[in-house]
Amino acid sequence: xxxxxxxxxxxxxxxxxxxxxxxxxxxxxxxxxxxxxxxxxxxxxxxxxxxxxxxxxxxxxxxxxxxxxxxxxxxxxxxxxxxxxxxxxxxxxxxxxxxxxxxxxxxxxxxxxxxxxxxxxxxxxxxxxxxxxxxxxxxxxxxxxxxxxxxxxxxxxxxxxxxxxxxxxxxxxxxxxxxxxxxxxxxxxxxxxxxxxxxxxxxxxxxxxxxxxxxxxxxxxxxxxxxxxxxxxxxxxxxxxxxxxxxxxxxxxxxxxxxxxxxxxxxxxxxxxxxxxxxxxxxxxxxxxxxxxxxxxxxxxxxxxxxxxxxxxxxxxxxxxxxxxxxxxxxxxxxxxxxxxxxxxxxxxxxxxxxxxxxxxxxxxxxxxxxxxxxxxxxxxxxxxxxxxxxxxxxxxxxxxxxxxxxxxxxxxxxxxxxxxxxxxxxxxxxxxxxxxxxxxxxxxxxxxxxxxxxxxxxxxxxxxxxxxxxxxxxxxxxx
Amino acid sequence: xxxxxxxxxxxxxxxxxxxxxxxxxxxxxxxxxxxxxxxxxxxxxxxxxxxxxxxxxxxxxxxxxxxxxxxxxxxxxxxxxxxxxxxxxxxxxxxxxxxxxxxxxxxxxxxxxxxxxxxxxxxxxxxxxxxxxxxxxxxxxxxxxxxxxxxxxxxxxxxxxxxxxxxxxxxxxxxxxxxxxxxxxxxxxxxxxxxxxxxxxxxxxxxxxxxxxxxxxxxxxxxxxxxxxxxxxxxxxxxxxxxxxxxxxxxxxxxxxxxxxxxxxxxxxxxxxxxxxxxxxxxxxxxxxxxxxxxxxxxxxxxxxxxxxxxxxxxxxxxxxxxxxxxxxxxxxxxxxxxxxxxxxxxxxxxxxxxxxxxxxxxxxxxxxxxxxxxxxxxxxxxxxxxxxxxxxxxxxxxxxxxxxxxxxxxxxxxxxxxxxxxxxxxxxxxxxxxxxxxxxxxxxxxxxxxxxxxxxxxxxxxxxxxxxxxxxxxxxxxx
Numbered sequence: 001x002x003x004x005x006x007x008x009x010x011x012x013x014x015x016x017x018x019x020x021x022x023x024x025x026x027x028x029x030x031x032x033x034x035x036x037x038x039x040x041x042x043x044x045x046x047x048x049x050x051x052x053x054x055x056x057x058x059x060x061x062x063x064x065x066x067x068x069x070x071x072x073x074x075x076x077x078x079x080x081x082x083x084x085x086x087x088x089x090x091x092x093x094x095x096x097x098x099x100x101x102x103x104x105x106x107x108x109x110x111x112x113x114x115x116x117x118x119x120x121x122x123x124x125x126x127x128x129x130x131x132x133x134x135x136x137x138x139x140x141x142x143x144x145x146x147x148x149x150x151x152x153x154x155x156x157x158x159x160x161x162x163x164x165x166x167x168x169x170x171x172x173x174x175x176x177x178x179x180x181x182x183x184x185x186x187x188x189x190x191x192x193x194x195x196x197x198x199x200x201x202x203x204x205x206x207x208x209x210x211x212x213x214x215x216x217x218x219x220x221x222x223x224x225x226x227x228x229x230x231x232x233x234x235x236x237x238x239x240x241x242x243x244x245x246x247x248x249x250x251x252x253x254x255x256x257x258x259x260x261x262x263x264x265x266x267x268x269x270x271x272x273x274x275x276x277x278x279x280x281x282x283x284x285x286x287x288x289x290x291x292x293x294x295x296x297x298x299x300x301x302x303x304x305x306x307x308x309x310x311x312x313x314x315x316x317x318x319x320x321x322x323x324x325x326x327x328x329x330x331x332x333x334x335x336x337x338x339x340x341x342x343x344x345x346x347x348x349x350x351x352x353x354x355x356x357x358x359x360x361x362x363x364x365x366x367x368x369x370x371x372x373x374x375x376x377x378x379x380x381x382x383x384x385x386x387x388x389x390x391x392x393x394x395x396x397x398x399x400x401x402x403x404x405x406x407x408x409x410x411x412x413x414x415x416x417x418x419x420x421x422x423x424x425x426x427x428x429x430x431x432x433x434x435x436x437x438x439x440x441x442x443x444x445x446x447x448x449x450x451x452x453x454x455x456x457x458x459x460x461x462x463x464x465x466x467x468x469x470x471x472x473x474x475x476x477x478x479x480x
Numbered sequence: 481x482x483x484x485x486x487x488x489x490x491x492x493x494x495x496x497x498x499x500x501x502x503x504x505x506x507x508x509x510x511x512x513x514x515x516x517x518x519x520x521x522x523x524x525x526x527x528x529x530x531x532x533x534x535x536x537x538x539x540x541x542x543x544x545x546x547x548x549x550x551x552x553x554x555x556x557x558x559x560x561x562x563x564x565x566x567x568x569x570x571x572x573x574x575x576x577x578x579x580x581x582x583x584x585x586x587x588x589x590x591x592x593x594x595x596x597x598x599x600x601x602x603x604x605x606x607x608x609x610x611x612x613x614x615x616x617x618x619x620x621x622x623x624x625x626x627x628x629x630x631x632x633x634x635x636x637x638x639x640x641x642x643x644x645x646x647x648x649x650x651x652x653x654x655x656x657x658x659x660x661x662x663x664x665x666x667x668x669x670x671x672x673x674x675x676x677x678x679x680x681x682x683x684x685x686x687x688x689x690x691x692x693x694x695x696x697x698x699x700x701x702x703x704x705x706x707x708x709x710x711x712x713x714x715x716x717x718x719x720x721x722x723x724x725x726x727x728x729x730x731x732x733x734x735x736x737x738x739x740x741x742x743x744x745x746x747x748x749x750x751x752x753x754x755x756x757x758x759x760x761x762x763x764x765x766x767x768x769x770x771x772x773x774x775x776x777x778x779x780x781x782x783x784x785x786x787x788x789x790x791x792x793x794x795x796x797x798x799x800x801x802x803x804x805x806x807x808x809x810x811x812x813x814x815x816x817x818x819x820x821x822x823x824x825x826x827x828x829x830x831x832x833x834x835x836x837x838x839x840x841x842x843x844x845x846x847x848x849x850x851x852x853x854x855x856x857x858x859x860x861x862x863x864x865x866x867x868x869x870x871x872x873x874x875x876x877x878x879x880x881x882x883x884x885x886x887x888x889x890x891x892x893x894x895x896x897x898x899x900x901x902x903x904x905x906x907x908x909x910x911x912x913x914x915x916x917x918x919x920x921x922x923x924x925x926x927x928x929x930x931x932x933x934x935x936x937x938x939x940x941x942x943x944x945x946x947x948x949x950x951x952x953x954x955x956x957x958x959x960x
Binding site for chain 1: 482483488489491492493647650651654655656657659681682683776778789790792793795848
């Protein structure tokens with residue numbers, strides 16, 4: 001059994017700072033009061049423990065407090081990505097069989113049959129009591145990740161998963177009661193939610209940035225008002241640029257940048273070092289409730305490009321033999337790994353003998369440091385968001401002029417990667433029409449940034465699309 | 481499942497410092513090599529995984545490495561207190577049904593039927609392979625604590641217990657990869673062994689002091705060569721005195737003194753504060769694999785005399801209702817609590833509905849801080865060692881001149897408390913004779929420091945000895 005995170009935390013360190021922004025501050029005691037008000041109101045509106053409830057809202061203080069209320073009540077919280085289209089969201093709501101939706105934007109859900117609860121509508125309601133203990137295997141949160149089939153899968157993250165992740169992380173990153181974590185990641189992503197969980201488990205304040213602001217981040221880092229921050233490559237670059245431009249250096253109090261969501265270019269790490277910004281590269285995913293491997297800052301230059309070693313309670317495996325430099329699929333094992341999916345994929349366990357097959361390709365060097373060669377099943381990571389080609393291809397194939405479509409990621413200065421589409425048409429159609437069609441069905445970040453018209457697509461003998469060939473086409477194009 | 485602690489640690493941070501003394505240093509890789517040599521040698525001498533093996537040796541580097549070897553091999557290690565007499569040790573060896581004894585002192589075990597293995601006899605032996613995974617419930621260590629009956633009980637400490645304790649501790653004390661823990665506690669006590677476990681789990685160096693040295697400790701603290709230290713009241717006082725005398729202050733790198741094993745006088749905390757020595761008071765016991773509650777340093781003056789609040793994954797209960805200021809027995813629950821005893825008491829579970837009844841009396845204040853009123857069942861804590869009156873009384877009663885005997889703790893300037901004996905005799909006997917008799921059967925620290933001859937002992941209606949009355953007698957004596 002585990003304690004009810006917020007109740008236990010407020011019992012231990014009620015007056016410690018829990019949450020702050022540029023304008024407000026909450027102690028854990030104040031956070032408990034706010035969470036309790038919201039939990040009572042939810043309860044009065046029919047929300048019960050273990051009920052599945054979706055949340056679609058920006059990463060604001062109100063949303064943060066609502067997440068606390070949901071944890072307090074122990075609902076299974078489905079965190080919806082605000083960038084998705086209504087069509088994409090409807091798939092998730094149906095798959096998760098959600099009972100209620102909490103949102104700041106009723107108009108988005110127009111015509112939806114599921115009862116809506118307003119993020120701001122906190123009703124006076126009688127006191128309720130919360131269970132002080134939580135089953136380790138109870139689902140705390142659910143996040144959808146797209147997959148190779150193009151059908152997103154709802155990943156269960158249990159209280160045990162979140163705890164295991166936070167506790168393994170602390171042995172690697174360390175923790176001081178004076179730490180403060182800057183959260184400029186969306187709360188609906190595991191990169192953001194894992195900060196919320198660490199805050200409760202460690203008794204650590206979070207500085208919440210509702211929307212990433214490079215200058216403000218740089219300022220907080222320079223002033224030592226925050227000591228840890230999670231970044232992806234584009235946000236790291238933006239902060240480095242602000243600091244270089246102003247000739248700022250990180251405060252000695254600033255301990256580390258946890259950099260995930262794809263490869264961090266080596267030049268960033270060198271530039272960051274010059275600013276006294278220690279970079280700790282990490283490899284994690286929704287299925288592992290965040291970090292699974294991490295490169296310590298002492299190794300960040302010596303092992304450029306590596307995502308490090310597993311955390312203490314985790315295991316990593318590459319292929320069948322773990323032979324140094326032999327390429328293979330990456331497998332992950334440990335108490336932080338999801339027990340599985342909900343809905344359509346509930347019976348498709350992602351585990352084989354306790355190992356999660358990530359689909360990512362990589363290798364170990366002779367010292368056991370992991371290098372990622374290729375993201376799972378042609379995954380595209382664009383500004384920290386995961387995009388699966390199959391999902392875009394399925395939408396493209398629905399267009400009446402398109403016979404077949406292939407999508408792959410291509411390098412992009414700003415986002416790291418963006419999707420490019422290769423299409424075969426049987427009638428005339430303009431690029432803009434296709435883009436517009438995609439916009440109706442896909443979140444903006446998934447809309448192909450390049451569209452190429454082709455005669456045929458590269459396929460293997462069994463007619464399987466060869467997306468790596470597409471990428472090779474792209475490289476040769478960009479070299480023309 | 482948990483990883484094999486040392487194997488995992490050496491996989492992650494092989495070149496980090498693991499152990500040091502004033503003369504030697506070992507990295508985790510070097511420690512693994514030393515542990516492996518010893519484990520092979522043990523194996524060649526018939527020691528197998530899960531076999532019960534006793535260790536009696538001083539807290540030296542050799543012993544530290546031997547403990548690592550035993551963890552690597554996953555034997556059930558019975559840690560023998562070197563202060564005990566042969567008679568006391570023989571009881572434990574028989575109760576634990578030990579298969580081998582590792583020791584530096586064969587003469588102590590003269591005539592013992594159990595095969596002895598020399599601490600220093602490291603034989604060349606073929607390579608063996610170790611299991612990389614460990615069951616959470618497997619017994620890592622066994623330590624004997626005396627009990628109310630006077631028969632010591634062998635407490636099981638599982639790998640899960642040690643892990644839970646180290647991980648709960650880190651959320652309270654924090655951890656930095658630059659930390660170094662000064663261990664001047666015996667390795668056969670949980671206060672010492674828990675430092676060994678934290679070192680493996682966190683990847684943290686231990687500075688091992690084979691015998692407590694106040695001046696050397698003060699020097700390491702003043703120079704910032706260590707950042708955390710575990711102390712009991714007498715060792716804390718000695719360090720404070722050294723520092724005051726030399727007008728030293730703790731280095732800013734020194735983070736905290738974890739002070740346990742009985743109450744720390746308030747004056748020590750104030751004097752320590754003046755030396756920039758943050759004191760963190762803790763409450764723990766063999767049955768909880770060390771810390772169960774801890775007072776943070778920010779509260780050490782505001783909550784003088786309290787042992788703080790439970791750690792994050794632990795629960796505390798006082799009496800039936802937890803009402804503030806109501807006195808009652810202290811109960812502990814959590815993943816760090818022993819599953820039970822071995823041997824004679826294997827069937828006497830110490831748990832009631834998952835709660836360990838400590839026998840200690842205490843109360844909570846209105847903010848939930850725990851205060852200890854009285855140690856379990858008249859327990860005497862003398863210089864950090866637990867002494868149960870019943871054990872001494874049993875020995876006294878064996879003396880032919882003694883009709884009945886009662887023992888209680890009385891305050892002592894140097895040791896905090898020492899045992900005092902009240903005896904009723906039916907023939908003449910001198911104090912020295914009784915002391916000598918005790919010395920034959922009891923460890924030195926258990927020998928009564930005061931002996932009082934009485935006409936009768938205070939007993940209640942059901943003839944139960946009232947040890948609290950004895951103490952009252954003592955107080956009135958010392959006020960005479």
